[in-house]
Amino acid sequence: MAAQDTVDHKYVYDFAEGNKDLKDLLGGKGANLAEMTNLGLPVPPGFTITTEACKAYLATGREPDGLAGQIQAHLESLEREMGRRLGDPGDPLLVSVRSGAKFSMPGMMETVLNVGLNDRSVVGLSAQAGGNDRFAWDSYRRLIQMFGKTVCDVPGEEFEQALEDAKRAKGTKNDLDLDADDLRGLVDAYKRIFAKHTGREFPQEPREQLDLAIRAVFESWNAERAVVYRRQERIPADLGTAVNVVTMVFGNLGPDSGTGVAFTRDPASGAQGIYGDYLANAQGEDVVAGIRNTVPLQELERIDKKSYDELLGYMARLEGHYKDLCDIEFTIERGKLWMLQTRVGKRTAAAAFVIAAQLVDEGLIDLDEALHRVNGAQLAQLMFPRFQLDHEFQPVAKGVGASPGAASGKVVFTSARAVELAAEGEAVILVRRETNPDDLNGMIAARGILTSRGGKTSHAAVVARGMGKTCVAGADELDVDVPAKRFTVGGHTVGEGDVVSIDGTTGKVYLGEVPVTPSEVVQYFEGTLDPERTDDALVEAVHRIMTHADGRRRLAVRTNADTGADAARARRFGAQGIGLCRTEHMFLGDRRELVERLILARTDDEREAALAALLPLQRDDFVEIFREMDGLPVTVRLIDPPLHEFLPPLEQLAVNVAVAQERGEDVAREEALLAAVRRMHEENPMLGLRGVRLGLVIPGLFAMQVRAITEAAVRITRDGGSACPEIMVPLVGAVQELETVRAEAEKIIEEVVGDSGVEVLIGTMIEVPRAALTAGQIAEAAQFFSFGTNDLTQMGWGFSRDDVEAAFFWRYLELGIFGISPFESIDREGVGRLVRIAAEEGRAARPELKLGVCGEHGGDPDSVHFFHEVGLDYVSCSPFRVPVARLEAGRAAIETTGSDSR
Secondary structure, rough: HHHHHHHOOEEEEEEHOOOOHHHHHHHHHHHHHHHHHHEEEEEOEEEEEEEHHHHHHHOOOOOOOHHHHHHHHHHHHHEEEHHOOOOOOOOEEEEEEEEEEOOOOOOOOEEEEEEEOOOOOHHHHHOOOOOOHHHHHHHHHHHHHHHHHHHHHOOOOHHHHHHHHHHHHHHHHHHOOOOOHHHHHHHHHHHHHHHHHOOOOHHHHHHHHHHHHHHHHHHHOOOOOHHHHHHHHHOOOOOOOOEEEOOOOOOOOOOOEEEEEEEEEOOOOOOEEEEEEEEEEOOOHHHHHEEEEEHHHHHHHHHHHHHHHHHHHHHHHHHHHHHHOOOEEEEEOOEEEEEEEEEOOOHHHHHHHHHHHHHHHHHOHHHHHHHHHHOOOHHHHHOOEEOOOOOOOOOOOOOOEEEOOOOEEEOOOOOOHOOOOOOOOOOEEEOOOOOHHHHHHHHHOOOEEEOOOOOOOHHHHHHHHHHEEEEEOOOOOOOOOOOOOEEEEOEEEEOOEEEEEEEOOOOOEOOOOOOEEOOHHHHHHHOOHHHHHHHOOHHHHHHHHHHHHHHHHHOOOOEOOOOOHHHHHHHOOOOEOOOOOEEHHHOOHHHHEEEEEEOOOOOOHHHHHHHHHHHHHHHHHHHHHHHHHHOOEEEOOOOOHHHHHHHOOOHHHHHHHHHHHOOOOOOOHHHHHHHHHHHOOOOOOOOOOOHHHHHHHHOOOHHHHHHHHHHHHHHHHHHHOOOOOEEEEEEOOOOOHHHHHHHHHHHHHHHHHHHOOOOEEEEEEEEEEEHHHHHHHHHOOOOOOEEHHHHHHHHHOOOOOHHHHHHHHHHHHHHOOOOOOOOOOOOOOOHHHHHHHHHHHHHHOOOEEEEEEEEEHHHOOOHHHHHOOOOOOEEEOHHHHHHHHHHHHHEEEHHHHHHOOO
16 A cells, blocks of 8 residues: 555544444444444444554554544544543543454453543543542542553552552442542552553553553454454454544442443343343443442332433334344433443344344344344254253363263263163263274263363264264363273362263363253254243244245255164254265174174185175165155265274284283184284275275175165165165265276166166265366266265365364464364365365266265354355255254355345
């Protein structure tokens, strides 16, 4: 930008010049102050310094050219309007300097009140207030305290200690009992503290106070707490904050003054009514600081009915204007009501749904806008049970909230013990250093899973989310000793059978049983809600908005399910089919021995015998799933995992064989197994013999699965049902792989189907980058694509998802390299581009090609919008995420078409 352009750039706006739609430029606070000003509400006059000024300051370390002059011009205009000059000794104008980013960041950035007070103007302020010395000196001590802490990094504790000392000397615990002389002495004490820490006297020049306060607000954008908050709330780091300079109005002038906050509806429940707090004889910060107890807002009617009635009128007007719950800050100065701020109020997930439905009934918004105002993350919060932390429960450890929910149970350290106790009716928490596929039965049996290693994409996390199980992963404060059946943490030893509670949302771990409240929303989806609760406002709101989302969405929503029980639950949650049935889960447990026989087979006869034994078991699995999904498509992925997951660990097996040999035991079988494990050992099994490669290397394996799937579909059809199988070949990287498998599969399908009328589709999983880049070729041999975004992300980034999260993702998030893990939400620019390329080139080669996604991203709210955008036909996710995907698919549709009410 040229120097002249910089000078001419408009960095400061009077409140009357803005409006609520200029949040990018004026921040949320400034835009809403402008809006209230234009509505004619009583807003103290002032002006806003834009976010662009902040960004320029942060980029260069100095104020942009022209800013000082614009501030001076607006200050002079404000002085003329008020008939006072900033810090004038006889009749001072005082201002507050407040931050205001585009998105609300409560308490994260800085505010300085009473700017303009000094040793001389404090006398003039007393005269303004009718000789109220106490008020004047109280305001001065507040300025020194806030300015010292905010602008000059003086430790706030020292100011607080000086105030406590003053109250102790007075023999009181209430700061209102300090008189003018006490406060004058406190000002002297505050000045000494300021000088000790800054090496200078408290600044007496009002304009210097103003300039330093503005810079401090700019710099607070990059304060540690603000950075952490932005990261948590996914607020972009490059927005900057606006600064609002507002004429001071005083709630601490006596009993006829005060300050408060108000909500136009209950932000916790959404219920209509009067909600808020009021504190007489106080400045705004006192309400949230907790130094004195507030009274309910309704009490203001008794204290000052005129102001109360005015406030209710303004609240109704603002809610009608913003068409939403409004959060309002106000001050009463000697019976005069001033509106200091309004914003669309933060609310709980439950309140979001209830308020959206209420506003539809009131004719303020339509159902499209109601759908726009809620989101999948809120719905997910409502679907999981939660702890009642009314009691004083203190966490003993904290890990990653890997799968939401609240679970309590007896600690167990092995899968077998989890199954055993669960069968006896006990609630259990499976505790492991980390889980692996062998733990699946224990994970199914457990109420929750707790690991000391891993993160949101670890085995424990992914499987737990898929099953709707609560999971806390990576709680590294836990020292887990599986052989001893105990873990230690913070001086506590927890043994098998002891009870713990885990919160899969916050990642916190508690000793003992914390009371749990079940989710009414899940009961609604499952059809088990008590009939007496069917008029519940939350359930009714969820029902209405979900029904509208289903009517608006283009994307179908399927589920990832491997059992009939999962399929049945997913249908209750609204799934329109199965997008991923993982057959490898069917080979664990009691069937592992058959798999070992298959792997150890040295002759065709041995191999065919093992496959023959597996065939009826597989067929029964599919019969159960097809029966539950009657008439809906079921995509079955042929066996995919690394072969080592079916075999004992090499080191453990070698030790066992050596020990047995030393004892002279017969170890022929174990030696054969060891030889097979050594033969098949891979340095990187995730990139080794798995997926289509396994099916091509072990003759008959895929053929057995294809026959089992097709025979099951024919059986269901001949029993009067309907089966729609789709066979998915995993890990294809070249069309020739798919062609080879498809040729064999079609022969079997033709033989089995006969005249049953069953139609079987054959497609592939796009999870290898090369497959995405050669999708046009692969589509010639595929009737559908399903994007396996877990592996596509792993291979696209070159990340081992089993390792990287604990190893360095925390640092990448801290540095801003990631805003969120690419395993959690689709990487649009990289992995997303591969999806887009494959979708476009696949459809170009085969226009009728069916496109879906079945990776973890299929249930991620942000990712669902991307999949809608690129034209997929469906998303598939775990049963518990089906409602979330349905909701977000509806939101994606209305954001594409728009809504007249917005």
